[in-house]
Amino acid sequence: MIIKRIKLENFTVFTNVKIDFDHGINIFIGENGTGKTHLLKVLYSACQCADPKISFPYKIVSVMLPDDYNISRLISRKQGNPRASVRVTAADELQDFPENKLLTAGFCEKTSKWNADVTGEHTWEAAFKGASSIFIPAKEILSNSYNLNAAVEKNNVRFKLLLQ
Structure with missing residues (x-):
């Protein structure tokens, strides 16, 4: 679509x-x-x-x-x-x-x-x-960002997280 x-x-x-x-x-x-x-x-x-x-x-x-x-x-x-x-x-x-x-x-x-x-x-x-579609509001991403780095390291998400 x-x-x-x-x-x-x-x-x-x-x-x-x-x-x-x-x-x-x-x-x-x-x-x-x-x-x-x-x-x-x-x-x-x-x-x-x-x-x-x-x-x-x-x-x-x-x-x-x-x-x-x-x-x-x-x-x-x-x-x-x-x-x-x-x-x-x-x-x-x-x-x-x-x-x-x-x-x-x-x-x-x-x-x-x-x-x-x-x-x-x-x-x-x-x-x-x-x-199919998915909507992930920015607030939810930001509020769970402490888990996001670990998920990226374990290849549980499909995008790269760039930390500075």
């Missing part, structure tokens, strides 16, 4: 943002509270929806953990923002001519729990069946 684009409207700290990703590694840089982790959590939620047992809005709620597990709490708290939407576009890198797939979730202030309006879920599941 190659994530091509994400578009967020009235979602958490984002009023209206569209990010087109390059093939390969993309890096998010910004000050605290600007939404870097929110972007990663939404992308992780979308990747997890390759599994038909997990709905996109349910995964967003279980990853973002809004108050009362209510997706409507993720709407930007600015005047006049009654509705939010999340759109993720991806393609299957194993196809010769990959066709973009779109997964969307829309919700308003009255949406209860994770009952958002979703489109593209069935084609997303069919296209990316068996895809």
